[in-house]
Amino acid sequence: MKTRNHLSDVGVVNQVNIISNGLIDIPMLQILAPDGTVLEGAVEPELSKETALKIFQTMQFIRVLDERMVAAQRQGRISFYLASTGEEAASAASAAALSFDDMIMSQYREQAALAYRGYTTEQFMNQMFSNEKEPNKGRQMPIHYGAKELNFMTISSPLGTQIPQAAGYAYGQKMEGKDAMTICYFGEGAASEGDFHAGLNMAAVLSCPVIFFCRNNGYAISTPADEQFKGDGIASRGIGYGIKTIRVDGNDALAIYAATQKAREIAVSEKCPVLIEAMSYRLAAHSTSDDPTGYRSKEEEAQWKAKDPIARMANWLVSKGWLNQEENAKHVEAMRQDVLTELKRVEKVPVCPIDDLVTDVYSEVPWHLEEQLKDLKEHIKKYPEHYPKTAGRVE
Amino acid sequence: MAQMNMLQAVNNALMTAMEENERVMVLGEDVGHFGGVFRATSNLQEKFGRERVFNTPLVEQGIIGFANGLASQGSVAVAEIQFGDYIFPAFDQIVNETAKWRYRSGGQFSVGSLTIRTPYGGGIAGGLYHSQSPEAYFAHTPGMKIVTPRNPYQAKGLLLASIRDDNPVLFMEPKRIYRASVGDVPEEDYELPLGKAEVVKEGSDITLLAWGAQMEVMEKAAAMAEKDGISCEIVDLRSILPWDAETVCASVEKTGRLIVSHEAPQTGGFAAEISAKVQERCFLYLESPIMRVCGLDTPFPLAHEKEYMPDELKVYEAIKRSMNF
Numbered sequence: 012m013k014t015r016n017h018l019s020d021v022g023v024v025n026q027v028n029i030i031s032n033g034l035i036d037i038p039m040l041q042i043l044a045p046d047g048t049v050l051e052g053a054v055e056p057e058l059s060k061e062t063a064l065k066i067f068q069t070m071q072f073i074r075v076l077d078e079r080m081v082a083a084q085r086q087g088r089i090s091f092y093l094a095s096t097g098e099e100a101a102s103a104a105s106a107a108a109l110s111f112d113d114m115i116m117s118q119y120r121e122q123a124a125l126a127y128r129g130y131t132t133e134q135f136m137n138q139m140f141s142n143e144k145e146p147n148k149g150r151q152m153p154i155h156y157g158a159k160e161l162n163f164m165t166i167s168s169p170l171g172t173q174i175p176q177a178a179g180y181a182y183g184q185k186m187e188g189k190d191a192m193t194i195c196y197f198g199e200g201a202a203s204e205g206d207f208h209a210g211l212n213m214a215a216v217l218s219c220p221v222i223f224f225c226r227n228n229g230y231a232i233s234t235p236a237d238e239q240f241k242g243d244g245i246a247s248r249g250i251g252y253g254i255k256t257i258r259v260d261g262n263d264a265l266a267i268y269a270a271t272q273k274a275r276e277i278a279v280s281e282k283c284p285v286l287i288e289a290m291s292y293r294l295a296a297h298s299t300s301d302d303p304t305g306y307r308s309k310e311e312e313a314q315w316k317a318k319d320p321i322a323r324m325a326n327w328l329v330s331k332g333w334l335n336q337e338e339n340a341k342h343v344e345a346m347r348q349d350v351l352t353e354l355k356r357v358e359k360v361p362v363c364p365i366d367d368l369v370t371d372v373y374s375e376v377p378w379h380l381e382e383q384l385k386d387l388k389e390h391i392k393k394y395p396e397h398y399p400k401t402a403g404r405v406e
Numbered sequence: 407m408a409q410m411n412m413l414q415a416v417n418n419a420l421m422t423a424m425e426e427n428e429r430v431m432v433l434g435e436d437v438g439h440f441g442g443v444f445r446a447t448s449n450l451q452e453k454f455g456r457e458r459v460f461n462t463p464l465v466e467q468g469i470i471g472f473a474n475g476l477a478s479q480g481s482v483a484v485a486e487i488q489f490g491d492y493i494f495p496a497f498d499q500i501v502n503e504t505a506k507w508r509y510r511s512g513g514q515f516s517v518g519s520l521t522i523r524t525p526y527g528g529g530i531a532g533g534l535y536h537s538q539s540p541e542a543y544f545a546h547t548p549g550m551k552i553v554t555p556r557n558p559y560q561a562k563g564l565l566l567a568s569i570r571d572d573n574p575v576l577f578m579e580p581k582r583i584y585r586a587s588v589g590d591v592p593e594e595d596y597e598l599p600l601g602k603a604e605v606v607k608e609g610s611d612i613t614l615l616a617w618g619a620q621m622e623v624m625e626k627a628a629a630m631a632e633k634d635g636i637s638c639e640i641v642d643l644r645s646i647l648p649w650d651a652e653t654v655c656a657s658v659e660k661t662g663r664l665i666v667s668h669e670a671p672q673t674g675g676f677a678a679e680i681s682a683k684v685q686e687r688c689f690l691y692l693e694s695p696i697m698r699v700c701g702l703d704t705p706f707p708l709a710h711e712k713e714y715m716p717d718e719l720k721v722y723e724a725i726k727r728s729m730n731f
Contacts, residue, residue, distance in 0.1 A: 090531040141709040149709030152533040168535035169492060170464060203463035205495055231464050233440035238461045306440050362709035372704050379673065383702045387713060394719050401713055 021258075021290060025053035027273055029285075030246075030256050037246045039258045039290055042265040045318050047326025056269035060333050065127065066107045066264055067328060068342070070099035070321050073123040075346045076135060077295065079354065080153075084299040088358060089139050093154045095120045097262070097294030100320035101226050103127050104264040105194065105287070108271035112191035114180055116164045116173040119154055120226065120293075121196045128161040132349055136357035143363040148371070171197060171204030174223065178214035178284070181221035185282055192220035192278045194271075199288075200231025202245045211252045214284035222274045223249070223286045226261060228293035233306040249286030261291030262320040265327070292318070365391065365401040407590040412583060415558035415591045416446045416523070419565040420484065422595050424454050427482060430569065432459045434469055434486030434523075443488055444525060444584055470496035470522065474503050477520035477574070484569060490526035490578065491535045497543070504574045505549030518572040523565075525581035526554075527619050528669055528701075528715060533708035539670040539701075544576050545647045545679065551600055552646040554578040556621040558589045563598030564644065571600055580619035587622075603650035605657060609639035612663035612728055614721070615654060615680065617643040620667050627721035636729055646676055654680065655687045662693035663728045667716050672700035694731035697724045 022038040030037060042053040049055060077094035084092040095102065102123035106115065115124055122135070134145075138156050141149030147157050147165055157165025164180075167173065177195030184191050201207060202225055214221050225245045229236050236244075249256035255277060259270040267289060274285035292315035296303050303312075328334035365388060369380040376384075388405050395402035410418060424430045432450055434442070438461040441448030451459040462469050466487055473485035487493045493500070500522070508516035528537035544550055551573050555561035561579070568575035580587075606621070607628065614624040621642050628638035639657050643649055658664045664684055666677035677698040684696055699716040707714050 150534065150705070150707055152531070152536070152708060155533070168533075169494075200464040203465040203468070205465060205467050231435070232443060233436045234438075234461045234464070238438075239463050300443070365710060365713055368702065368707055368710045368713060369704055380703055383672075387702070390720060390723065391713065393723070397717075397719060398713055401710065 025050050027054075027269055028257070029273060029277070030250060037243055037256070037258045039260050040266045040270055041260040041263050042269060043263045043323050043327055045323055047323045047330065049327070056265055056272060058265070058268060060331075062107055063328060064333060066103050066268070067321075067324050067334070069103040069123055069127045070264070070324065071343055072126055072346055073099050073103070074321060075343060076122070076132070076350055079347070079350045080139065081299060083354060088354070089153050091153045091299055092139070093119055093298040094295035095122055097315060097319065098226055098228055098291045099123045100264040100267055100324065101224075101261045101289040101291055102196065104267035105224055105271040108268050108275060109194060110191060110275070112162065112189065113275070114162050114164060114184070114191070114193040115196070116177045116180065116193060117166055117196040118170070118173065118198060118201060119166050119168070120198070122154070122156070124196070125156055125158065125161065125163050128158070128163060130156065130158055130161060130163070132353040133357060134158070136353045137360070140357050140360065141362060142357065142360040144360055148363050148367050171201040171206035173197065174201070174204075174206050174210030175213055176210075177221050177223070178210050178217065178219045181214070181219040182217055185218070185220055190279060192222065192275065194222040194224055196224045196226065198231065199225055199227040199229075199236055199245055200234065200239055202248070203239060211249065211254060211284070211286070215252045215254050218282045219284055220278040220282050221284045222271065222278055223254070223284060224271070225286065225288045226291060227288055228261075228291050230293050230297070230307070232297045232301060233303075235307075244288055246286065246288040254284050254286050256286040256288070258288045258290065261289030262318045262323060264320060264324045362400050364404045407592055409588055410558045410591040411585045411588045412555070412558045412561050412579065413444055413446050413585060415561040416565060416579060417448055417450070418591065418593075419562040419569075420447065420450060421453070422562075423482075423484070423566055423569045424450065424458065426595060429480070430458070430482040430484060431476065432484045432486070433462050433473060435462060435464055435488050437461060437486050442486060444581065446523070446579075447486065466492055466495040467499055470499040470504065473520055473522070474499060474507070474517050477517035478507065478515055480519070482519040482569060484521045484523060487522060487524040489536055490524045490540050491538045493524055493540060500544065500550070500576070501547050505547045509549060516572070517574050520574040521565075521568045521577055522575070523577045523579060525584070526578045527580050527582050528706055528711060529582040529619070531708065531711065534705050537706040537711075539668060541578060541646050542670055542674055542676050545676050549574070550647055551575040552578065553600060553644065554580065554618040554646065555644070556580070556618060556642050557587050558591045560598060560644065562591050563596050564600070566595065567597040567600050570597065575600070578618065582619045583622065601645045601648050601650060603644055603653040604642045605639060605653065606642050607638070607640040609637040609661065611637045611661055612665065612725055613639045613641060613654070613657040613661045614665050614667070614725075615641045615643060616667045617646060620669060620716070623716065623718050623721060624667060626718035627725060630718065630722045631725045634726070636725060638725070649680070651683050651687065655684060658684055658688045659691045662691055664696045665699060665721065665724050665728060666696065667699040667721055669701050669716060671703045672698055673703045675700050694728045697728055699724045
C-alpha cells in the first residue's frame with residue numbers, strides 16, 4: 012500500500028464502493044466535480060429537493076454563523092470560537108442521511124450536524140454566551156453544545172473520548188432493539204488517540220451499530236496529516252480492525268450523503284460499525300486562539316477554497332432548477348441579520364444563579380457542597396461589586 | 407539580565423539545556439516549527455533540528471510512553487503535554503511506569519532524565535478542560551517530583567534543575583501568568599534547588615503558603631491584611647513533591663498560623679497533606695486551626711469561574727478568621 016500524505020493525489024471512483032476487506036489503495040467517492048456538475052458515470056443519491064435544500068441552507072447558515080462569531084470573539088463579546096469553514100458539507104450531509112433517533116456524538120467542529128437537527132440561532136447563542144437559558148448551564152467553553160431533545164450528546168473537549176463511548180452507546184441501542192444507531196464524529200488528529208483504537212476495535216468485536224465519521228481536514232492545530240500518521244489515512248485502519256470502510260470527498264455533499272446513507276443501512280441491518288473518512292480541509296484556523304499563517308501557505312489554502320463545498324452544491328442545485336442565486340443571496344442576507352439580531356439580544360441574558368455552581372456534580376447536592384455554597388454566598392454578599400454576574404441574585 | 411515573561415524564560419531554559427547537552431530532546435504536540443500553542447518551544451526546531459525537536463502524533467499516552475523509553479535509554483527527554491487537563495490519557499504511563507521504573511528494577515534502570523512540562527490552572531475562561539490543576543493526583547505517586555514556578559526567574563532556574571535532576575519531574579507551568587508575569591532573568595545558565603520552599607516575604611502574624619500563579623493572589627491578600635496591621639509571611643512551596651516541610655514548619659512555628667491556598671478542589675487537594683503534616687509537627691505552636699482557601703469541590707466551571715476561584719478576597723477573609731479565632 013502506498014503512503015498517502017493528505018494532499019497527494021487521491022484516486023476517484025464514481026460508484027459507491029464499500030470496501031469489506033483486503034489491503035488496497037483506497038479511492039474516494041466523488042459524485043460532483045468541483046464545479047458542481049455530476050461526474051460521468053456517477054449515480055446521484057436519492058435526495059429530495061426538500062432534503063437537498065435543507066442540507067444546502069444548513070451549510071450556508073453555518074458559514075454565516077462562523078464568520079459572525081469569529082468576529083464576535085475578536086470584538087471580545089465571546090471568549091472563544093471554533094469555525095468549520097470548508098467542512099460544512101461533511102457534517103450537514105452526513106447528518107441528513109441519518110434518522111432523527113440516531114445519536115450524534117461529535118468532536119467540536121460539527122455545528123452543521125447540530126443545525127441540521129434543528130438547533131436554532133438562539134440556542135447557538137445561548138451556549139456561546141454561557142447563559143441561564145442554555146441547558147448545559149454555561150459550564151463549558153463556547154461551541155461545546157449538547158441537546159438531549161435533538162439526540163446530540165454534550166461535547167467534551169478531550170480528544171477522541173467519544174469514540175469508544177459511541178461504541179457503547181450503540182451497543183445499548185442494539186440491546187434495546189431500537190431501529191437506531193450512533194454516529195461518532197472526530198478528526199484525523201483525534202484518530203491518533205488511544206481511544207480511537209480502543210473504540211474501533213470494541214465496536215467491531217462487539218458488533219455495534221455505529222458510524223465512525225472521520226473528518227480528515229489535514230491539520231491538528233499546526234500539525235499536518237503527514238506528521239500525524241503514515242499509511243493510507245484513517246480509512247485503512249478500519250480495514251485493519253475488520254470494519255467496513257469508505258473514503259469520500261468531504262467537500263462533495265452528494266457523495267457524503269450517499270456514503271452515509273449506505274453506511275447507516277449497513278450499521279442498522281447488519282449490526283456492525285462502518286468507518287467513513289471524509290477528505291476535506293480546515294480552511295478555518297484551529298480556533299480563535301490559533302493563527303495558521305505560522306504553519307501553512309496562502310497558496311495551499313487557495314487550492315482548497317477552489318473546492319468549496321457550498322459553491323459546488325449551489326451549482327448543482329441551480330442545474331437542477333432548485334435554486335435561484337439571486338433569491339439565495341437575499342436569503343443569506345436575512346440569515347446574517349438573524350444571527351446579528353440574536354447575538355445582540357442573547358448577550359444580555361444573565362448567567363445561571365450561583366446555586367448552579369454545585370448542582371449536577373452528583374444527582375443530589377451532598378453536604379460538603381451545600382456547606383461550600385453557603386460560605387460562598389456569604390462571601391459574595393460581603394463583596395457584591397467583585398462578583399457582578401451573580402451578586403444581584405444571591406439570597 | 408534580560409526582561410522576560412514566563413514563556414520566554416521557559417524557552418530560554420530549553421535553549422540553554424539543549425545547547426549544554428546534545429542528548430536533550432523536546433517532543434510533544436505542535437512543539438516543532440509552530441513552537442507550541444503557547445510558543446514555549448519557539449525557534450527550538452530551527453536551532454536544533456527536527457530530530458531533537460519534534461511534533462508527535464496527537465496521543466498523550468504515546469508521548470509519555472515514548473519519552474519514558476527515550477529516558478530509559480539515557481537520552482534526556484523533555485515532553486510537553488499541551489494542557490494539564492489532557493495529561494490523563496498518559497496517567498498510566500506516568501503513575502505505573504515513570505514513577506516506578508527505578509524501584510521495580512532495583513535501581514538498574516530509571517527514567518530520571520524525563521521532564522514532563524505542562525501548563526495548568528484557571529483564570530483564562532477555559533472551563534472544565536482548560537483550567538484544571540491536577541497536582542494532587544500526581545502527588546499521591548511516590549517516585550515523581552512535582553515542581554511549579556511563580557515567575558520567570560523561578561521558571562528558568564527550576565526547569566533547568568528539573569531537566570538535569572536524576573528523577574522524573576512533572577513541571578507544571580501556571581499558564582494564567584505565562585505572559586503577564588515579567589521579570590529579570592539572567593541570560594546565563596543557573597539552577598534553583600528542587601525540594602526547597604522559599605520565604606518570599608517575612609512576617610510575624612500568619613504564614614500564607616501557595617505555589618505557582620496562586621502566589622500573586624497571596625501577595626495581594628497580604629497587602630490587604632497589612633493595612634489592618636496584620637504581618638504576613640509568604641512562602642512559595644515551589645516543589646510540591648517532595649515538599650519542604652522544614653521551611654514551612656519553621657515559618658509556622660514563628661507565626662503560629664497557616665493558610666494554604668490552591669485552585670484545585672479542596673477535598674484531597676495538596677493543602678490537606680500539608681495541613682496534616684504541619685499539625686503533627688507544630689501542634690503546640692498553633693494559635694488557630696490551619697485553614698485552606700481552595701477551589702470548590704466541583705468540576706472547574708466557566709460562567710461561575712470568578713466565584714469559584716480562591717481569590718485574594720477569600721484569602722483576606724481567611725486571614726481575618728484565623729487572626730480572630
